[in-house]
Amino acid sequence: MKIKRKKSTPEIPSSSMADIAFLLIIFFMLTSVFSMDKGIQFKLPKDEPATITQPEEAIHIHVLDDGSIVVDNKPMVLSDIREYVKSKVEINRTKPVIVHCEPGTPYARLIDVLDELKQLELEMYPENKDDDPTNDKHIFISIPTQEEIAAWGQYLGS
Amino acid sequence: MKLRKPKTLGAYIPTVSMADIAMLLIIFFMITTTIPVDRTPVQLPKSIERSGFPEGSAVIAITPEGLINVSDGKEQSHPIADVSDIFSFAANVLVDDPTHTFVIKADGQVPYQLIDAVMTQLRSARVEKIVLLTDQETVS
Numbered sequence: 001m002k003i004k005r006k007k008s009t010p011e012i013p014s015s016s017m018a019d020i021a022f023l024l025i026i027f028f029m030l031t032s033v034f035s036m037d038k039g040i041q042f043k044l045p046k047d048e049p050a051t052i053t054q055p056e057e058a059i060h061i062h063v064l065d066d067g068s069i070v071v072d073n074k075p076m077v078l079s080d081i082r083e084y085v086k087s088k089v090e091i092n093r094t095k096p097v098i099v100h101c102e103p104g105t106p107y108a109r110l111i112d113v114l115d116e117l118k119q120l121e122l123e124m125y126p127e128n129k130d131d132d133p134t135n136d137k138h139i140f141i142s143i144p145t146q147e148e149i150a151a152w153g154q155y156l157g158s
Numbered sequence: 159m160k161l162r163k164p165k166t167l168g169a170y171i172p173t174v175s176m177a178d179i180a181m182l183l184i185i186f187f188m189i190t191t192t193i194p195v196d197r198t199p200v201q202l203p204k205s206i207e208r209s210g211f212p213e214g215s216a217v218i219a220i221t222p223e224g225l226i227n228v229s230d231g232k233e234q235s236h237p238i239a240d241v242s243d244i245f246s247f248a249a250n251v252l253v254d255d256p257t258h259t260f261v262i263k264a265d266g267q268v269p270y271q272l273i274d275a276v277m278t279q280l281r282s283a284r285v286e287k288i289v290l291l292t293d294q295e296t297v298s
Contacts, residue, residue: 021180108266
């Protein structure tokens with residue numbers, strides 16, 4: 001007698017695929033974050049003997065330990081810095097802006113001042129918004145080191 | 159004449175395409191997300207003006223207690239003993255890419271003295287581009 005064998009069709013079991021996929025989704029959602037980190041860009045000067053800029057040739061923003069700001073020996077609130085610097089830089093676009101912080105100044109205060117200057121830079125040079133590295137029009141911002149501040153001596157110590 | 163009883167259809171949620179949708183979501187998450195190299199908890203200062211930086215930039219994280227963690231952008235961050243170690247760290251990173259960007263991720267309460275020391279070390283190692291990491295400030 002001939003035995004009839006039932007032929008089973010081969011198949012890949014895919015019923016649990018959705019479960020595995022959702023498990024992976026949950027894993028990725030929990031372990032990863034969207035890359036949204038941004039900040040204030042700053043170019044460091046080359047570590048060469050500093051060419052001393054005469055203080056009267058630059059705009060001198062002095063941030064004190066308590067966070068108060070003195071610009072060119074005049075006390076000023078943060079919101080007034082932009083207009084003051086603008087009035088000076090529009091006459092001479094290469095005029096350097098020196099941001100001089102006291103050692104005990106909170107870092108956030110330096111960022112506040114740089115933010116104002118960067119906003120002014122964007123107002124003066126709107127093409128910088130593209131983040132195009134070939135755009136070389138900038139406000140000349142300088143953050144002197146403690147050694148450079150010592151070299152400036154008496155004026156900056158005021 | 160006897161009317162035929164209408165055939166009742168069983169209600170069901172179609173789940174045939176569920177696996178496809180799930181796979182699509184997986185691919186989306188895999189492409190759009192990055193795993194951060196540094197997870198040092200800091201309260202970043204806020205700024206309105208912010209610009210992006212290249213992926214894989216080196217990170218220097220500074221806590222309010224003065225602890226410093228560094229990462230070359232590829233490996234997870236690790237603590238360093240002293241600020242002066244930043245020079246050798248930066249010099250090693252610059253061997254492969256002399257224009258590598260360094261990100262300073264410092265707490266807003268860190269005294270400027272420490273930031274100055276870090277920037278001096280980076281300058282000595284001939285780092286050109288730095289980014290001072292900030293959070294978005296909302297304009298009220």
